[in-house]
Amino acid sequence: MAQAKDEETFELLRDEVVEEQEQPGYELRKRRIERGIFSKTLRPLGFVFAALFLITILSRDSSVLFRSAPPSTSIDSVEDVFDDYAQEKMLGIRLHPQDHVSRPPTTITHHWNITAEFHSPDGVKKLVYLVNGQFPGPTIECRSGDRLVIHVTNHLVSEGVSIHWHGLEMRNANEMDGAVGFTQCPIAERKTSTYEFEVGEEQAGTFWWHAHSEVGRGDGMYGGLVIHEQTDVLDDTEDYGYEDDVLLLIGDWYHRTAREVLAWYTSTRGFGNEPVPDSLLVNGAGKFICSMAVPARPVECVDIEDKDMTSILGAKTLTKPTRLRLVNVGSLAGFTIQISSAKLKPLTVDGGFPIVGEFADSVGIVYPGERLDVLVQWDNQASSNFPQLHISLDPEYDPSHPTPAPTDQPHRNFKYPNQALRPNQSFPVLTSSSQTSSSIAREPVRFDLATAVAASPSAIPSTPDQTILLYAKTQKLSIDNNHPSGFMNRTSWSPQSSPPFPLISLPRSKWDANQLIPYIPASSNSETWVDIVINNLDDGAHPFHLHGYSFYILASYRSDHGWGSYSPYATSGASAMKPKLNLENPIRKDTVSVPRRGYVVIRFKADNEGIWVLHCHVLFHQASGMAMGIQVGGGEGHEIVDERGKEFCAASS
Numbered sequence: 155m156a157q158a159k160d161e162e163t164f165e166l167l168r169d170e171v172v173e174e175q176e177q178p179g180y181e182l183r184k185r186r187i188e189r190g191i192f193s194k195t196l197r198p199l200g201f202v203f204a205a206l207f208l209i210t211i212l213s214r215d216s217s218v219l220f221r222s223a224p225p226s227t228s229i230d231s232v233e234d235v236f237d238d239y240a241q242e243k244m245l246g247i248r249l250h251p252q253d254h255v256s257r258p259p260t261t262i263t264h265h266w267n268i269t270a271e272f273h274s275p276d277g278v279k280k281l282v283y284l285v286n287g288q289f290p291g292p293t294i295e296c297r298s299g300d301r302l303v304i305h306v307t308n309h310l311v312s313e314g315v316s317i318h319w320h321g322l323e324m325r326n327a328n329e330m331d332g333a334v335g336f337t338q339c340p341i342a343e344r345k346t347s348t349y350e351f352e353v354g355e356e357q358a359g360t361f362w363w364h365a366h367s368e369v370g371r372g373d374g375m376y377g378g379l380v381i382h383e384q385t386d387v388l389d390d391t392e393d394y395g396y397e398d399d400v401l402l403l404i405g406d407w408y409h410r411t412a413r414e415v416l417a418w419y420t421s422t423r424g425f426g427n428e429p430v431p432d433s434l435l436v437n438g439a440g441k442f443i444c445s446m447a448v449p450a451r452p453v454e455c456v457d458i459e460d461k462d463m464t465s466i467l468g469a470k471t472l473t474k475p476t477r478l479r480l481v482n483v484g485s486l487a488g489f490t491i492q493i494s495s496a497k498l499k500p501l502t503v504d505g506g507f508p509i510v511g512e513f514a515d516s517v518g519i520v521y522p523g524e525r526l527d528v529l530v531q532w533d534n535q536a537s538s539n540f541p542q543l544h545i546s547l548d549p550e551y552d553p554s555h556p557t558p559a560p561t562d563q564p565h566r567n568f569k570y571p572n573q574a575l576r577p578n579q580s581f582p583v584l585t586s587s588s589q590t591s592s593s594i595a596r597e598p599v600r601f602d603l604a605t606a607v608a609a610s611p612s613a614i615p616s617t618p619d620q621t622i623l624l625y626a627k628t629q630k631l632s633i634d635n636n637h638p639s640g641f642m643n644r645t646s647w648s649p650q651s652s653p654p655f656p657l658i659s660l661p662r663s664k665w666d667a668n669q670l671i672p673y674i675p676a677s678s679n680s681e682t683w684v685d686i687v688i689n690n691l692d693d694g695a696h697p698f699h700l701h702g703y704s705f706y707i708l709a710s711y712r713s714d715h716g717w718g719s720y721s722p723y724a725t726s727g728a729s730a731m732k733p734k735l736n737l738e739n740p741i742r743k744d745t746v747s748v749p750r751r752g753y754v755v756i757r758f759k760a761d762n763e764g765i766w767v768l769h770c771h772v773l774f775h776q777a778s779g780m781a782m783g784i785q786v787g788g789g790e791g792h793e794i795v796d797e798r799g800k801e802f803c804a805a806s807s
């Protein structure tokens with residue numbers, strides 16, 4: 155008991171030290187520290203306590219708290235100990251809201267060098283993209299209204315890159331959206347390009363950035379982007395209702411490069427089946443069991459011991475709730491999470507939109523491109539139980555654990571088994587010497603993202619001004635030698651080839667047959683509301699992402715028997731059946747999973763001018779053509795072009 159108290163004391167001190175080290179000289183933080191449980195007068199006493207505590211545990215040769223730091227043999231000063239402690243590794247990306255929530259807007263500048271190197275994130279060696287030597291790349295933290303200036307230098311060999319800011323409005327900055335083929339040519343080898351734009355005044359929440367050139371995102375070219383919401387009062391942690399704000403970039407992982415996987419998928423060898431991932435990463439770390447590698451795909455692999463896995467929150471005592479921001483950065487599979495010794499309360503989806511959520515044991519499914527923020531409430535015993543974060547990849551994609559399949563055509567997205575994949579994996583939350591995995595005893599209460607509703611009512615008009623009807627399908631056309639391709643209606647997207655310029659730099663008359671870009675006659679100040687009906691004619695979910703906008707999800711339908719399409723134009727038959735639209739409290743998102751053999755109806759106010767991509771976020775579907783765009787404003791012929799998109803067009807390969 156005495157030790158627990160000391161640990162708690164230690165925690166409090168640690169927070170101060172970490173903050174002072176990481177972000178020097180910040181007025182607000184100082185206030186917070188001074189008002190903290192440690193009053194000024196008690197602080198020296200606390201330091202002595204903590205130092206004594208440290209000396210005790212160190213002299214017992216216990217490296218529990220210092221797993222990742224080199225063993226300390228001598229203590230020169232209390233500060234040195236805190237330095238070591240502050241650098242204690244944790245897998246979660248700790249965020250710093252206190253640096254952003256009450257300052258005026260500013261300009262935040264990053265310089266990024268993009269390279270590729272061999273790394274073994276899960277024990278298996280693979281060529282991985284790095285930004286400034288890191289995978290995942292740097293996390294951008296800012297507040298609403300900030301200006302971001304990101305200088306991106308491409309150090310890759312014979313390969314272009316571009317970066318997209320997933321979920322950001324990019325108002326008046328369409329040309330900074332990073333979408334190759336739509337708004338830019340890839341940044342050529344050895345060239346630098348600057349992305350410069352304002353973060354919307356209304357935008358706050360969990361976002362991310364990733365490559366939008368070929369399939370770079372699948373090999374690690376991604377990172378987090380968190381916009382902190384403004385608050386007037388910030389006295390101490392109580393105001394947030396949680397102590398730590400932590401980002402988790404979770405996604406499936408392939409041991410071959412995404413280019414190789416895509417080549418397999420679009421060849422006839424896979425018969426149109428999706429490539430099943432090999433592994434699973436959290437913030438660029440995972441654990442592959444080398445003996446599970448399949449002979450057909452040998453890997454260079456080193457087994458990672460449980461004790462060598464960095465824990466998500468490091469070494470600490472779990473008392474106050476934790477905010478976890480989950481992002482699916484993967485290529486194909488959705489995921490569900492549970493945490494032993496904790497309950498999870500869903501807070502927001504995608505770009506910070508609050509939803510109604512009760513405490514649950516498991517939350518999901520989060521599909522590629524989607525985000526979910528949860529509040530983690532720890533059980534009393536959590537600290538001593540050493541909780542585990544359990545991640546399960548969507549069983550829709552796991553052939554060895556079949557979900558009820560449609561009876562008339564029994565197959566799903568993952569039709570090819572991959573014996574190498576462990577679809578359920580656990581990650582330690584706390585650093586412990588034993589890393590025993592605790593399981594969840596009770597029957598889990600599940601929070602289903604598919605049925606979520608918004609926390610507050612929305613003001614949406616009862617009818618749209620324009621409706622765009624779409625059908626998404628992967629197909630093997632004989633005209634294409636049975637190579638699978640993604641289609642939106644009858645168009646399979648690829649970047650404009652002749653002339654090889656992005657769409658923003660060309661009048662509509664020059665766009666080729668691979669571009670499906672319905673026109674929406676609207677402008678920045680118009681009140682034009684648009685519906686998009688996306689029908690999914692496949693057996694697996696397609697998570698669709700619309701750039702430049704957040705939309706309301708008015709209806710979502712999944713068919714377990716037969717096909718369920720909807721056409722607002724049909725007058726007879728099943729597809730004429732009007733869905734019941736939720737105009738009262740629909741959730742707002744920028745990425746929506748369109749259920750298999752079903753559809754979604756989304757509605758948004760078309761007040762952001764530009765050419766914005768709408769695509770499936772399954773990497774291989776997107777890369778094989780399941781992409782299109784919308785054009786808002788700019789005249790039906792798109793005669794006035796933005797020449798900036800042409801930069802690098804001739805130079806990049």
Ligand SMILES: *[C@@H]1O[C@H](CO)[C@@H](O)[C@H](O)[C@H]1NC(C)=O
Nearest residue numbers: 264265266267286287307309
């Ligand atoms: C990026 O690379 C350049 C040239 O190699 C180097 O001078 C610069 O310091 C690097 N920047 C960062 C942030 O790593």
Ligand SMILES: *[C@@H]1O[C@H](CO)[C@@H](O)[C@H](O)[C@H]1NC(C)=O
Nearest residue numbers: 490492516545546555577578
């Ligand atoms: C994986 O986890 C899910 C949900 O937690 C569970 O239903 C399923 O049975 C698990 N599969 C395996 C192989 O343990």
Ligand SMILES: *[C@@H]1O[C@H](CO)[C@@H](O)[C@H](O)[C@H]1NC(C)=O
Nearest residue numbers: 622623624625643670672723
């Ligand atoms: C997609 O196809 C449907 C059915 O042919 C058609 O009604 C709809 O207008 C098409 N959408 C676009 C944007 O062309």
Ligand SMILES: [Cu+2]
Nearest residue numbers: 696770772775
């Ligand atoms: Cu898809």
